[in-house]
Amino acid sequence: DVKVTQSSRYLVKRTGEKVFLECVQDMDHENMFWYRQDPGLGLRLIYFSYDVKMKEKGDIPEGYSVSREKKERFSLILESASTNQTSMYLCASYLQNTEAFFGQGTRLTVV
Amino acid sequence: QKEVEQDPGPLSVPEGAIVSLNCTYSNSAFQYFMWYRQYSRKGPELLMYTYSSGNKEDGRFTAQVDKSSKYISLFIRDSQPSDSATYLCAMSPASGTYKYIFGTGTRLKVLA
Numbered sequence: 001d002v003k004v005t006q007s008s009r010y011l012v013k014r015t016g017e018k019v020f021l022e023c024v025q026d027m028d029h030e031n032m033f034w035y036r037q038d039p040g041l042g043l044r045l046i047y048f049s050y051d052v053k054m055k056e057k058g059d060i061p062e063g064y065s066v067s068r069e070k071k072e073r074f075s076l077i078l079e080s081a082s083t084n085q086t087s088m089y090l091c092a093s094y095l096q097n098t099e100a101f102f103g104q105g106t107r108l109t110v111v
Numbered sequence: 112q113k114e115v116e117q118d119p120g121p122l123s124v125p126e127g128a129i130v131s132l133n134c135t136y137s138n139s140a141f142q143y144f145m146w147y148r149q150y151s152r153k154g155p156e157l158l159m160y161t162y163s164s165g166n167k168e169d170g171r172f173t174a175q176v177d178k179s180s181k182y183i184s185l186f187i188r189d190s191q192p193s194d195s196a197t198y199l200c201a202m203s204p205a206s207g208t209y210k211y212i213f214g215t216g217t218r219l220k221v222l223a
Contacts, residue, residue, distance in 0.1 A: 102155045
């Protein structure tokens, strides 16, 4: 059974904290993605990676960075968390032009 | 104008109704079309995946693609309360990008 696993379902962090969201996939996919999902705005792409150590900015990269040291793991980093980064974060992986598999999501609240 | 437009709903229907969910798009290069279902507080999961134009059926679900009109639809027959979820369309061109473009999602409520 294919899987994308995100390290936390729910997180509460304080403003200014550095936050790490981890994502691991077991399908040997080259492409991995981080989205945030907000009501009325849908899924917005933050960053993606098409190979180890490769990364590309998505539509809303400001305030975020990523790390991909191994093929199966893609981390999203909030350098200094702010309240406007309170959101649902979704990790996905896929081969090009095939089904995207999503993790269960991390609901992050920044207070 | 967004590349993909989807009515956010909510759409409320009685159990057993036929549901029609739709997306329009502007990029004629899109070749791959997908529908995802997302239950509350969960990640999206793939329902239907189609390439180019035509229909695809899977149980109570039928996906239609009309490339000439840049319009895709998902039909749900004999809708059930368990179909209550948000439905997202997604699409991508055949080549040249790693990105899928998602609609904002339509929230569906099937009333028992």
